[in-house]
Amino acid sequence: MRRSIFLGGAAVAAAWSVPALAPIAPPVARALRLPRRLDPMHGVAITFDDGPHPEGTPAVLEALAAADARATFFLVGEQVERNPALAAEIAAAGHAIESHGHRHIAQLRRLPGELREDLRRAHATIAGATGREPRYYRPPYGVFSWVGLPLARERWTPLLWSRWGRDWAARATPESIAAKVTDELSDGDVLLLHDADTYSAEGSHRRTAAALPEVLARIRARGLEPVGI
Numbered sequence: 001m002r003r004s005i006f007l008g009g010a011a012v013a014a015a016w017s018v019p020a021l022a023p024i025a026p027p028v029a030r031a032l033r034l035p036r037r038l039d040p041m042h043g044v045a046i047t048f049d050d051g052p053h054p055e056g057t058p059a060v061l062e063a064l065a066a067a068d069a070r071a072t073f074f075l076v077g078e079q080v081e082r083n084p085a086l087a088a089e090i091a092a093a094g095h096a097i098e099s100h101g102h103r104h105i106a107q108l109r110r111l112p113g114e115l116r117e118d119l120r121r122a123h124a125t126i127a128g129a130t131g132r133e134p135r136y137y138r139p140p141y142g143v144f145s146w147v148g149l150p151l152a153r154e155r156w157t158p159l160l161w162s163r164w165g166r167d168w169a170a171r172a173t174p175e176s177i178a179a180k181v182t183d184e185l186s187d188g189d190v191l192l193l194h195d196a197d198t199y200s201a202e203g204s205h206r207r208t209a210a211a212l213p214e215v216l217a218r219i220r221a222r223g224l225e226p227v228g229i
């Protein structure tokens with residue numbers, strides 16, 4: 001009896017962990033119909049998570065403007081509440097505005113009612129500050145729970161990423177970020193970067209902003225264009 005209870009618990013735990021593997025296991029993402037790329041012919045989408053941030057966002061916006069490049073910002077609702085003018089500035093610059101949830105807490109750690117309220121509040125906060133209705137949603141850490149995935153799909157399209165720069169790590173450098181995020185780049189790739197250090201290593205956004213000119217140059221060197229989603 002104890003054994004069957006234990007196995008039942010293990011089965012439940014394993015089931016909960018499957019969507020969490022999606023960011024690192026493309027076959028899992030495919031099985032769950034979790035998009036990681038854009039359709040070809042769209043170019044390459046640079047996406048910035050975790051902002052807006054008083055230092056990181058202006059630096060990233062400046063680098064994008066200098067190269068006349070479009071990108072996508074997955075904003076965190078609680079950061080938009082703190083920096084509404086910055087969120088509006090991103091939208092005014094012509095970049096895509098999407099939702100990264102209201103609080104940056106893993107879905108696996110939240111109750112269904114909390115998650116539903118988090119998604120609703122993020123959407124309302126972001127739309128209120130920017131005048132744009134987010135169409136896409138990316139969960140904190142790119143991790144869906146079995147409850148969070150259908151909740152998100154009620155209104156938004158989930159989007160993960162196909163390449164990342166590991167720019168959140170303390171040991172990252174502008175060179176390592178640019179090299180990693182553009183490695184074997186191809187049409188339809190979705191790149192993950194961060195314009196804030198709020199949930200990562202202190203000052204990480206400075207290395208990300210410093211990497212951007214090289215990232216943009218490498219995208220164009222392959223005949224691709226940085227596009228918003």
Ligand SMILES: [Zn+2]
Nearest residue numbers: 049050140141
């Ligand atoms: Zn994040």
